[in-house]
Amino acid sequence: MTQIDQAVDIREGEELDISAVDQFMKKAIPGLEGQPSIKQYPGGASNLTYQVDYGDQSYVLRRPPFGKIAKSAHDMLREARVMEALKPVYPYVPNIVAICDDHSVLGCDFYVMERLKGIILRQDFPKDLELSAEDTRKLCLNVIDKLVDLHTVDAKAAGLDKLGKGAGYVQRQIGGWSDRFRKARTDDVGDFEEVMAWLNDKMPDDIAQVVIHNDYRFDNVVLNPDNPFEVIGVLDWEMATIGDPLMDLGNSLAYWIEADDEGPFQMLRRQPTHRPGMLTRKEVVDYYMEKSGFRAEKFDFYEIYGLFRLAVIIQQIYYRFYHGQTKDKRFAAFGHAANYLEKRCQRLISESTL
Incomplete structure (x- = not known):
């Protein structure tokens, strides 16, 4: 059996009030005894995820980041309610155990869910998981299949059809992410104006309106x-909504770094898509379109959108670091990453035939 994903020691400045967590957990979950052990999952640069253990009973607590955050961002209550609605029709969603909107507990909204004990592939395969190129391909296809499955969920039957804002999703995304970038820009990062103008000019109509994850990796x-x-679980539903499936795929491909990609892009790799047997970005798009039935003649717009959106997310995090709102040293080089992504977008724009 391959090593199960484990939490680690909590990062400085992101500690939880153990007594407050304990009181809340024991009130929400009858039968818990003793004091909790709390650790933190190392992945993620946005919401904070903790493992809360009472002996052999294990739970996961999700809360927003510390520091000043945008009013509409990191909506824990929305994420939990989306998960509750989606669970009956998409079984890979973890069960929600408790939801807290009382800020006297931890100073924020948060929720607790079941812990799915399994393997999570981060930057590289675990040391005890060795897969051949053929087996890696099989795993890769299975993971893409779960995105296709999500995009075929009947949103209305799940009561999620009102989650989005209707037609015009693509347009809203380009306008929204452009606005977010301008608000989060720091003096040491490019202005992305050429990229934003191109995306605004080349916007297609929505392909469809389906349930999308918005951070599928x-x-x-x-x-x-x-x-x-x-696949036994899909995590991190914070940005799930009703929207365009090819925009969702474009978001995923922004993280899909291949073995022969250039050095600066390799430095952003946080999943093992460089392994022999992994599909290339083009193969992912072709396979997805064949399986899902959602098609576009050219994928350029969605690929560049995904990279731009990733740059905005990185820049929003870097803005917090730049202004001293977080001390997490992982974020120190995020300004360089945003600058690289601007250049990558500009190159793809120059090569596009759209």
């Missing part, structure tokens, strides 16, 4: 430790 997928080809 290998490190948000949980694999069965006894059968690492089997």
Whole structure:
């Protein structure tokens, strides 16, 4: 059995009030005894995720980051309610155990869910998971299949059809992310104006209106430790909504770094898409379109949008670091990353035939 994903020591400045967590947990979950052990998951640069253990009973607590955050961002209550609605029709969603909107507990909204004990593929495969190129391909296809499955969920039957704002999703995304970038820009990062103008000019109509995850990556997928080809969970539903499926795929491909990509892009890699047997970005798009039935003649717009959106997310995090709102040293080089992504977008724009 491959090593199960584990939490680690809590980062400085992101500690939780153990007594407050304990009181809340014991009130929400009858039968808990003793004092909790709390650790933190190392992945993620946005919401904070903790493992809360009472003996052999294990839970996961999700809360927003510390520091000043945008009013509409990191909505824990929305994320939990989306998960509750989606669970009956998309079984890979973890069960929600408790939701807290009382800020006297931890100073924020948060929720507690079941812990799915499994493998999470982060930057590299775990040391005890060795897959051949053929098996890696099989795993890769299974993970893409779960995105296709999500995009075929009947949103109305799940009561999620009102989650989005209707037609015009693509337009709202380009306008919204452009606005967010301008608000989060720091003096040491490019202005992205050429990229934003191109995206605004080349916007297609929505392909469809479906349930989308908006952050679908290998490190948000949980694999069965006894059968690492089997997906048993999909995590991080903060940005899930009703929207365009190809925009969702474009978001995922921004993280899909191949073995022969240039050095600066390799430095952004946070999932093992460089392994022999992994599909290329083009193969992912072709496979997805064939399986899902959602098609576009050219994928340029969605690829560049995904990279731009990633740059905005990185810049929003860097803005917090730049202004001393977080001390997390992982974020120190995020300004360089945003600058690289601007150049990558500009190059793809110059090569595009759209």
